[in-house]
């Protein structure tokens with residue numbers, strides 16, 4: 482009894498000593514000891530619908546290979562050529578696997594008939610991206626059915642849709658607009674890719690490369706949202722991102738990079754000015770900012786980035802959330818992603834589409850005058 486008491490006392494003493502010793506000898510982690518962010522894709526899945534949606538899925542497979550990909554189409558040939566983990570051919574008894582021929586009502590009907598198969602591919606993930614080109618049959622008609630199915634299961638449906646090219650017939654634009662209205666009701670958040678604007682910028686490129694630029698814009702939307710959930714210093718986890726995107730309406734992702742002197746200022750300006758914002762960003766209800774930098778990223782830089790986004794939005798009530806990633810692989814470089822939700826759509830109420838690019842040039846002063854209190858830093 483006495484022996485065990487003595488033993489306990491000695492043991493306790495040795496333990497305390499060991500802990501103290503450990504405290505003394507344990508190397509103090511250097512302030513920048515931060516692991517490079519790793520992929521966490523189990524919360525996300527992507528569904529490519531129709532031909533444009535399937536092809537975008539192929540592009541995404543090269544960029545974000547770990548994400549589960551599902552392809553849905555009425556077109557058997559395109560479906561066969563799609564790199565997806567699961568594939569669903571819908572409406573084969575009517576279309577004989579040859580596409581919906583630009584008829585979204587037909588696509589909607591056959592998607593509803595295949596609801597069982599669609600439900601089975603809505604897995605454990607919390608956030609589902611739907612990729613499709615609007616203006617044709619399958620992407621326009623089946624996407625709302627898929628979005629409804631996702632939300633009925635309590636998951637988030639995030640649409641990333643390619644708008645038709647200007648030169649396409651009027652009917653395609655009519656379909657795109659009317660199904661966009663539907664999709665704004667069915668999806669939690671909708672991101673639009675203005676194919677035409679991107680195509681014009683890359684008109685000098687061979688056609689497959691120019692088309693790839695459009696797929697790149699759509700898949701970068703997915704990549705950047707997934708990337709936010711990898712933030713490691715100030716965390717924005719999937720739950721926060723999911724709640725941010727919940728019933729968010731029309732949304733936009735802008736990305737900018739800056740290097741060297743005043744890199745944070747350059748990054749935030751590039752994000753807000755050079756993005757393909759096809760609608761008014763000023764009306765945004767919420768903004769989510771993800772700042773990525775190397776070990777030299779300072780609190781001042783992050784502070785000024787957040788402040789300048791607030792100034793840009795010209796709305797005191799805008800709800801802002803922000804996350805920070807320090808990636809040791811980024812050297813003297815800052816990347817800023819700004820996700821805006823609930824943006825205003827002028828043509829949604831019958832007005833014409835506002836071309837943000839023209840605005841940026843015509844009223845450039847307005848943006849350039851944003852006072853960015855970013856300290857001058859020595860180029861290292």
Ligand SMILES: Nc1nc2c(ncn2[C@@H]2O[C@H](COP(=O)(O)OP(=O)(O)OP(=O)(O)O)[C@@H](O)[C@H]2O)c(=O)[nH]1
Pocket residue numbers: 530531532533534536555556580581582583584613614615616617618619620621643644645646649653676692695696
């Ligand atoms: N970027 C890109 N856009 C495409 C591609 N194919 C079509 N589009 C665009 O997406 C819109 C919809 O076209 P599709 O995806 O072919 O249509 P769908 O959904 O397959 O519908 P159906 O063919 O009628 O069954 C078109 O109006 C084009 O603007 C593509 O391969 N890449």
Ligand SMILES: [Mg+2]
Pocket residue numbers: 531532533556580581617619
């Ligand atoms: Mg098709």
